[in-house]
Amino acid sequence: MKNRIQPLYDITLELSEKLKGEIPADQREETISEINRVLEHRDTMIEGITSPYSEEEMETGRALLPINREVHDSLKQLLMRLRTEMKTVKKQKNSNHKYTNPYKQLANYDGMFLDQKK
Secondary structure, three states, X not given: OOOOOHHHHHHHHHHHHHHHOOOOHHHHHHHHHHHHHHHHHHHHHHHHOOOOOOHHXXXXXXXXXXXXXXXXXXXXXXXXXXXXXXXXXXXXXXXXXXXXXXXXOOOOOOOOOOOOOO
């Protein structure tokens, strides 16, 4: 009987290697699209694997679990880095707008007196 888990193991190792290195800013979009492609392929492979499992497949599955946890943690870290970077860019954008037009936030009453009482 052929080991059905081995291709899943191989693609998980490939995904783990892609996530280990630092993603350069100029290649970020290509790398993320490649990671998404591999994840989608991996998902279809997982859906195709059904029981019963041979002893060899069980052993491969046990070896796959720690790598899968590592991939999951790496994806979480990547997501957190992207979120913080997006927040930083947004703050810089707001800061640049405030620098170019510092009086935009101020109310413009032109010395007019507003009476609050009725």
